[in-house]
Amino acid sequence: MDACTIFVLTDAEHALFCNNEDWLNPKTQIWFVPARPDRFGCAYVGFNEQWAEGGLNTKGLAFDWVNFGVLEKWSRSPQLKVVRGNASERMLETCATVDDAIAFYKSHWEGCFLKARVLVADRSGASVIIYARDGILTVEKDNQCRGFGYGKKVLAKMLAQKPEPTVASGFNILIAARQPGKYATKYSNIYDLKSGDIYLLPHSGKDDMVKLNLGDELKKGSHLYDMPEIEAERTQPLRRPSQWKEWGKDIVMWYSNHFGTGFP
Numbered sequence: 516m517d518a519c520t521i522f523v524l525t526d527a528e529h530a531l532f533c534n535n536e537d538w539l540n541p542k543t544q545i546w547f548v549p550a551r552p553d554r555f556g557c558a559y560v561g562f563n564e565q566w567a568e569g570g571l572n573t574k575g576l577a578f579d580w581v582n583f584g585v586l587e588k589w590s591r592s593p594q595l596k597v598v599r600g601n602a603s604e605r606m607l608e609t610c611a612t613v614d615d616a617i618a619f620y621k622s623h624w625e626g627c628f629l630k631a632r633v634l635v636a637d638r639s640g641a642s643v644i645i646y647a648r649d650g651i652l653t654v655e656k657d658n659q660c661r662g663f664g665y666g667k668k669v670l671a672k673m674l675a676q677k678p679e680p681t682v683a684s685g686f687n688i689l690i691a692a693r694q695p696g697k698y699a700t701k702y703s704n705i706y707d708l709k710s711g712d713i714y715l716l717p718h719s720g721k722d723d724m725v726k727l728n729l730g731d732e733l734k735k736g737s738h739l740y741d742m743p744e745i746e747a748e749r750t751q752p753l754r755r756p757s758q759w760k761e762w763g764k765d766i767v768m769w770y771s772n773h774f775g776t777g778f779p
Contacts, residue, residue: 518582520692521569522662522670524680525640530708532577532636533685534569536560536701537665537694541719543702546739546756547732554608556733558713560704565739565756567604571729574611575638575708578603581664582631589647595624602626603633613641617654620645628652634662638708666692682707682714690722702742717742 518538524531536543542563550556555574559567569579580603591597598605602625610616616635627633632646644655644663660680662670669692678684685705693700703716711729716722725745732738738753748754 518584518665518694518698519568519580520662520664520666520670520689520694521579521581521634522660522664522674522688523634523636523640523642524660524678524685525636525642525658526680527640529680530575530636530638530640531680531682531685532571532579532634532706532708533662533689533704534560534579535664535666535689535692535694535703536568536579537698538562538701539698541701541743543717543742544739545704545713545715545727545742545745546737547729547735548608548737548756549733555611556729557604557607558727558729558732559604559607560702563741567601567607569704570604570607571706571708571711571713572607572610573711573729573733575711576607576610576612576616576635577637577706577708578607578616578633578635580627580631580633584630586630587628587647588650589626589629590650591624591626594622596622597624606635612637612639613643613656617643617645617656621652621654632663636708640708664692665694686714686716686722686724689716693720715742715745717745 520535522533540562545560548557555572557570557572559570561568571577606619628647636642641658646653660674673688689703701719705714713727715725739756740748
């Protein structure tokens, strides 16, 4: 079963990255990690274990995953470097373009390719879908509107109508592609890869939008919001991401690297 729907809306002047996050856990979060001398500033989205399902950086690069739930033949070759914690978080911290991301995944171990595909896009409108097939990393690069996941039929129909690359068009598609039931869509997000604006539908099944800006949030330092409470929390003292959970990612990846389970 596919979980999540991700797509890019782009033309010569616009680049929007759009995502529906489908899963069991209702405890959704967005958190911000400022730049360091060797790292770009980033926003990450996901759940309360703070394992990024997707994110956006200050160079206008974004990613998210679709979990297909079917195991692929995928194991770490000796030449692939193992990184600390979530490999895609490390990718977003260090890559500025789609080509950078391709080079990263070709040189670093990402266990999630065992059962999922990633979409990465940059502010130029270029995008790449990366996945494992028969033990080989497959790379599909393009610069057109496209996407995949649970809502693929809805997405194909609506993209065929050549929608304008606007936030309104993106949310129209995301709402139409929501998943119901056990793995219902828990939040929807759109990143404007050129401006750094972040648009959220933070409540499951509701259309109330919250707008943030990556640069403005990073000026506040490292912090997080619980998506269902984001409007109230933006007026309260900042909460910091848990260092214990960051260490927990290291443990999870140690297990994955030694036993080849992939994560999540």
